[in-house]
Amino acid sequence: MLKDYLLMSLANITRRRLRSWLTMLGIFIGIAAVVGLIGLGEGLRTAISAQFGFLGTDVLSVRAQGLDFAGPPGIGVVEPLTEDLIKPIEGVNGVEAVIPRYVESGTLEFNDVQGIGYAMSMPGGKNRKLVETMINMKVVQGRLLKEGDTYLVLLGNNFLSSDAFGKPINAGDRVLISGRPFEVVGIMEKKGSFLFDNIVVMEEDVMLDLFRNGSRDDINILGVKVQDVSRMDRVKEDIEKVLRKERSVKKGEEDFTVESPQNAIESLNSTLFAIQLFVYIIASISLVVGGIGITNTMYTAVLERTREIGIMKAIGAKNSVIFSLFAIESGLMGMVGGLIGILLGMLLAYGGAAAGRAAFGFDLIQANVSPMLILGALIFSFVIGLSAGIVPALQASRMQPVDALRFVK
């Protein structure tokens, strides 16, 4: 039965070829826009999220409170974190290591060109290995930093791959950092993160001696490695308790935050999602317009086939049969339009991502058209077609056979 409906609908769609094409064109432009934007949006979101992974995934970050948008962590805080907080946090049950990280801005001069950016500290002792694994540090040239590397720095990949300094900086080159001579000991792998690819890594002691008069206070961010990731929330609460006592603030009046990586990514994602949603809504307008086009075509089809409907009813077709016939026809138009739209949208997303990678050199801009997205778009386009056809189909099904038969164009 259903097969007959389908065949008949298909026959009708192909009969008025030009009109069907035009109707479906509306849907597939809309679906292509939505699929393309979503496919690209997911990739962009991943790329942007990666920019903020200052620490690894199983690490809690402790920051002093202040204005988040003033710059990198630790800039724009009111009561900076101090060295004497490290011991008490280390004493919390379930904490494996507490790693203070220092960030300092400065100039880097090479080939008579000067740039401004950030230097990040590399701790010594057992914490060195931890930091290296946490952020998965690897070199493409030279080697990583090791104990006693005074006046040696490790650079992010952009120093090698971009021509910001007129020519690439290689391991072994000499650079001036805030006026002091350093030798480049290695270049790190490309991370696809703006922060890490442009960073200068320097031994903690060297940074503190040269730029902070040896002071270990004013910690930009404290990384806390947890022994058991499944107990992270518990450890987080305990650290908050200890810090409240150390900094003598009451619950609810904390002047610091302890954040798990999930928290950080979630809050970023919700902002990005709001922006994405706005773009999708504007793109979806074209789908609504496409739906209206289907309604329009179906009205015409019903009008054209009034006599056919009369004949079908006269030989025993029930209202429901006529309704399904037209509903299936418009649903099918939506779905075929959706199918072509999905293909075009994938082209758009992957092409756009490739263009983005070429233009910005960010490997992380990946298009991601997931099976869920494809299925969703297909169902969505079918539903649009179907709902656009409901009113015309109802009109067709409610015709009186006698009136329909008498109808002249």
Add this chain to the structure above:
Amino acid sequence: MRADEMRYSLQNLVHRKTRSFLTVLSILIGVMAIYALISFGLGINNYVNTLADEAGASMLFLMSKGAAAPGMDTNFYVTGADLDFVERINGVSQATGMYMGVGEIVSGKEKAYNFIAGLDPDSIDFIDRAMTVKVDKGRNLEDGDMNNVVLGYNYLLDDKIFKRGLRLGERVEINGEPFSIVGFYEEVGNPQDDGNVYLSFDMFESMFPDKADKFGYALIEADKGTDPEGLAKTIEDKLRKRRGEDVGKESFYVQTYADLLETFGTVIDVIVGMLILIALISVVVASVNIMNTMYTAVLERTKEIGIMKAIGARNEDILFIFIFEAGVLGMIGGVLGVLSGYLVSSAAGAIAAAVGYSALQPIFPWYLSAGCILFAFVVGAGSGVLPAMQASRQQPVDALRYE
């Protein structure tokens, strides 16, 4: 005039009401989106331009480089001696440094984090003029104001920064120091500036001893009749020499206010442009709908076309009838789209004002409405061209025979 043809077209549109209505609806939606987006884009541009006019073209900014928000990067700064030097440069009328810091503001049991600006009370008139704001409740900061503070507009409001809005004479605590409120700035129109805290130089320096004599940026006013672009270059050259820095390795830059606003305006234009491009997709779809409707209309009226041709209608008459019909569909959609776009923008503007962005307001110049309606007409007429050509080229005999 082709009055008869026009009347005939209009009659046909009325005759197939549902179809005309749906076609109009489809173009209406697209025009609405575009009208709303452009009215916001123009509104922002307009706001930026008024700023540029009010502040006068004679303002310049001297900013330290560095990688954080202005004034937050303590490794790069401008000193008081730098500013004295700048003030002596020919063409400079006056210059004043601005301190920037972050503060924890406590009122009762609540607290908030916001930027603190340190101002020179002697230059307050100049600063207000440059920033195009003034204190409209209470008074400005004065020499010797230690534990007195002037706050941004949002502190006055309930449920904005604190649950209950603050009043003149009330006490707040900033980074642990007690203050009494002596003034409030008028509304700027964005939550960042309206949340600022203003202290006198002396108080700022005593609260942030590390930042004393390290200004994040400075405001400079050019003498009347001096070209600010040229002055910016002169200041850059002279200050570079004074600070002993090489060309291209400056740790500061000088920008005219007009340049700064232009950069901002360009960014906004790019964003609005992208959104309009996406919204244009729906207009393309709508144009396909119009084309579809017109093809159907041509098909339906094949016989009529034949009769018209048989009694002497020329090809161009038929062409005109169908293109005009499509154009009218587009134009009606355009008019309704502009009306609904106006409603949408006004509502969105009210929402933006309610959440603190009162600077973000749409404007509705007559040329925008006219342009949108014209655009819709052109899109409609353009979509009708192919179907109309098909209609006009029919052989009368074939058309008459058509069933």
